[in-house]
Amino acid sequence: MKIQLKKYFESNPMVPSKLKSGPINNKMLGLLFVLGALGGCKNESKQSTMLGTDDAASKVYVAPGKYDDFYMFTSGGFSGQVGVYGLPSGRLFKVIPVFSQNAENAYGYSEETKPMLQTSHGFIPWGDSHHPSLSKTDGNADGRWLFINENNTPRIARIDLKTFTTAEIIEIPNSAGNHPSPYVTENTEYVVAGTRFSVPIGEKKDVPISSYKENFKGLVSLIKVDKETGRMSLATQILLPPFDYDKNRAGKGVSRDWSFFTCYNTEMANTMLEANASQNDKDYVMAVNWRKAEEYLKEGKATEMHTPYYNNHMDDGTQSAVTEVLNKQMILNPKDCPGMVYFMPCPKSPHGCDVSPTGEYIVASGKLAALIPVFSYEKMAKAIEAKNFDGDIQGIPVLKYDAVIAGEVQQPGLGPLHTEFDDKGFAYTSMFLSSEIVKWKLGTWEVVDRIPVYYSIGHLMVPGGDSKNPYGKYVIALNKITKDRYLPTGPEVCQSAQLIDISGDKMKMLLDFPTIGEPHYAQAIAADVLMKNNTRIYKIEENHHPYVAKTEKETKVERKGNEVHIYITSIRSHFSPDNIEGIKVGDIVYWHVTNVEQDWDVPHGFAVQGANNSELLIMPGETRTMKWEPKSSGVFAFYCSDFCSALHQEMQGYVRVSDKNSTAPISFSLNEQK
Amino acid sequence: MKKSSRIIVAVLSVGLIAAFFFPLWFINLEAPQYPEGLGLKIWLHQMGGDLNTINNLNHYIGMKKIYPESIPELKIMPYLLGFLIAGGLLVAAFGKKWILTLYMIIFLAVGTTGGIDFYLWGYDYGHNLDPHAAIKVPGMSYQPPVFGSKKLLNFTAHSYPDIGGSIIILCGLMTVAVALLEYRKAKTTFIQKKTIEKKGIFPKPEIHPEMVFG
CATH class of the missing domain: 2.60.40.420 (Cupredoxins -  blue copper proteins)
Incomplete structure (x- = not known):
């Protein structure tokens, strides 16, 4: 058999010639034998190159009638909806209407679903959906719900993953630009949200814009999720300086009690932010201890605020949306709650804020910085204990940079935005300006590989890459610009996703496919987790x-x-x-x-x-x-x-x-x- | 009857009880639009499976809706099986061959009647069509097979015994086997008696030299 295999191998046109010379072990022979058999052993050199060396097509090919390995949920961005795709095929299965009316299935048009889009501003037919976030149990996606934020009129929706329909939408009062949202804590205790735009809140809202520093406020909201029903309720809001809070991630493992936010515009500018908010060399990563916030709330440290807001949910029995108008917020002020909020200095206008699978490293991407700073949770905890502070901002201690930094990834590329992780100790960071994904090693902070993407990547996503147990199989690039990548469709062209194989040492581009709206962020979950609970009919x-x-x-x-x-x-x-x-x-x-x-x-x-x-x-x-x-x-x-x-x-x-x-x-x- | 035969018949009778808890027969329908198939399960006392879906599909070709509550067989069959179980136990208790014979005949008669009844029900169901049906195919009838597979327009129907039916068929065949063995035993006993008369109670063993010395 050995001899036969070797003969086959040498005469097989599918085998690249450089492999034919040099030592070859039996295992390899077996593998090539199979590959050769798949290729049908024809003397077509083009086909053999494709299958024999790259093999990209067969890696994303899902034969008719076969299933994909993963469900992928992408945000629709300005479409307001959520796209459901299969991976690795990139096939679109469904668009789940969430924040925008959908004439196709009467969402937001039928009497039953109209109340879902009611807000304190009246009926709103459109939304801007950004970050899908799967519910988690013990830091891993459990397949029960998908949360997604609405940026414009701050809201968070909960999608039921049995029926793939929007089950609930809660409005977030006292907020504007609901962008650092909705990131769930390790066991979905809370969905955490923040304000990108600080605004005047409370009694005194009609104020001059120039009084920004004095009258405008930032906020973090903790939204409690009922363990059984998934129903959301606003537990508390934390009053913060009027910065722009950009992205957030809940901690996990060692850092499970915390939520981390990036902040920019620490200059507190209210006009021409592109210049005025880019002056400070360092902005901040903010750490919020939600467990402490819970305690302070119990202790009665919160003051009440009364801004009306809506909570709409679908009643399974009547199959109709029910609107509740609520009017009470419990506001915590960090000044009265020591140990709840800290700032960590971070190079220039950080955007993404991502936590490694163990919860130890917090990666903040300074989008205008020449390096990627990585913070250590352990060092942060020690610095807090040692009170290693560099002053405070409105009663919130600022930790010393050197005391909390774990390492810096030097010269990673231009415009680092977001980072996801695999199961082998590597991190993948998207580079908006240099339009690439950069792979680097946690601990050594060395860049080990890079791959160009087309073009101007925003988020990226490794299935399970934000959880405790990532599937180190693929990374998906979510691109803002496609230009010449597809058949042109007039001035308005699609945005895209690109599937990249990360199972080996080198990243390999496998597939390029258009997406609905703008895919800001995405989440993926193993197909069998959702398939077994899928609803087929309503009884x-x-x-x-x-x-x-x-x-x-x-x-x-x-x-x-x-x-x-x-x-x-x-x-x-x-x-x-x-x-x-x-x-x-x-x-x-x-x-x-x-x-x-x-x-x-x-x-x-x-x-x-x-x-x-x-x-x-x-x-x-x-x-x-x-x-x-x-x-x-x-x-x-x-x-x-x-x-x-x-x-x-x-x-x-x-x-x-x-x-x-x-x-x-x-x-x-x-x-x-x- | 031999003691072992009586025990077997008793065990078979008790075994029949299982048929109360499993469907007797199934009819599976396959079509391109139903890759997972549609199933009709016939029990002693009820019908189950995708009855509503099948009823709804069948209205196109004018087949009557199946209402289990209006099928008298489903009310009678549990008693018939109870009767067979009791009969088997009586056979075991009395151990008389003629009761076994009678029981076997009744068992076979019940089985055959059941099969014929099932065929006739299927015939009526498949032929007695609504003249206003939307789809009328000249010469086409939709009688499901009693045993086997058959193509009915876009559906292929497979009709076979389910667990309950298999149990009853198996018990029936084994009862027949027991009866046959009983008859054979009677014959051999008769022959043995004759042999003993001729050779004495302990016939001399016949020894062949090659058996000893190989």
Whole structure:
């Protein structure tokens, strides 16, 4: 066999020639044998180079009908949504609507989901989603929920990973630019958020902008997450100097009680920040002890503030969003709470703030600095104990740089932004300006490899790279600019993700794929963790919607003054009822459509001519309501807008609208032929 | 009857109890849109599986909906099995061959009737179609097979015994086997008796030299 293998190996065109000379062990022979067999042993030199040496295509190829290894969730950025992709294929499976209305499935248009987008500013149809964050148990993703922040009108959403739908949105009061958000603590005790933009809060909000230093405040919010239900509630807010707080990460392992933030604009400028906030050689990394904050809150150290804010959640029983308007915040001031907040000096305008898998190292990327500083948790704890301070800012001690720094990565590249980690003690930092990913070693701080990306990378993500146990298989570059990378689509072109193999010593580019909106950050989780909990249908017997019709016998049309409620069902391939009369111009008509199917992947759509609204897309066992105000008399057609069955084209009905002063009674029927 | 035969029949009767707890028969439907398949499970007293989905799909071709509560067999079958169990225990208790014979005949009759009834139900279900059905294929009927596989439009139906049915079939066959052995035993006993009469109670062993000296 040995001889045969060797012969095969030497005559195989798939094997690069430089490997043919020199010592070759049996294991290698076996491997090459398999590779050769895969390639079909044809004398096509191009194909053999691809599979024999690079092998990139086969590493991302997921055969038809096979599954990807990971789910990847990317933020939609200015789209306000979340994209769900498979890795390594890069295939887009779904866009989860979160902060923006989605006409495709009526999120934010149907009566049930409209309240999800209610805020203290009224109904907001759009949001800017930045950082997805998977819920964690013991520092690893547990696959229960995905949190994501809204930057513009500060909010945090919780997505249920059984149904891939938005389950809750909480507004964060007294905040602006909810950017350092929403990073979860080691066991999802809290979702931690901060303010990128400091603003005046409390009683005195109408103040001159020039009074920035005096009247503007920064804040960190601790949002408690219920262990069972996932429901979010604002536990406390910590008052801070008016800096810009940029990014945050919860500690883990040794640093589990802490949350770390990068700060810029420590100059406290309120105009022309690009210059005025870039003056100080050092800004800060802020360490917040959330465990201490919890204690101080219990001890009654907090003062109350009363800014109204909204908390919207989907009720599983009624399948409808419920809005609660809340009006109380517990504010902690670090001045009264020693040991809760510290500053660590950090080179120039740091952006990313990332914690190594053990929790020992905090990497802050000074985006205008020529090096990457790495802080040590152990040294920080010692410096705090020894009171190794360099003064304080508004009662918050500043630790000495030399006392807390673990090391500096020298000349890593230009514009370091974010860092993720693998399982072998390496860190990967994205370089916005030099458009590359740089790999370096924790402990020695040596750069060991670099790979160009196309172009201008923002975040990067290693599946599990923010957890205690990263999967050291891939790093994904999330790029801001694509320019000439794809077929051009006019002035507006896509942003992209790039999949890079990090299993070997050298990083290898495998795949390049476009993304929805702007992929600020992403999270990935092993596919089997989510697949086993996936919801296929909503059980009709568990549907407690107030306007549900669980069977065709329960369907009806009711008039209440000028409101008409239509309880209608859909099942392949008809609506019940499908002939409706007695509606008048000026009526407000509510179509309560229940999809009574109980089979996976049989949604029905619902559209009615002239509706100033989106269609409905109703999952099996679900009830969704469309508000319709007909403007003129006539007969209007309605139909199923999701190809449901062989007789989908027959799935239609008519609704008759009479003049305002008509006395025609309500009538409805199905299959009554005259 | 031999003591061992009586024990076997008793064990088989008790074994039949298991058929109360498992489906008797399954019909699996495969189609391109249903890679995981659709299953119909027939129990002694009920029908389960993807009944609602199958009912909904079948309305296109005008097949009647299956309502388990309106199928009288599902009410009778548990008693029939109870009767078979009691019968088996009686056979074991009395140990009379003629009771065993009677029991075997009844067992086989019940089984055969069940099979024929299942066929007739399937025939009615597959042929008695709503004339207003959306999909009418001339000459096409949708009778599921009693045993085996059959293509019905885009579905392939596989009908086979499930655990409960297998238990009953196995017990039935073993009862027949026990009966046959009993008859054979009767015959051999008769022959042995004759041999003893001829050769005495201890017949002389026949010794061949090559057996001894190899």
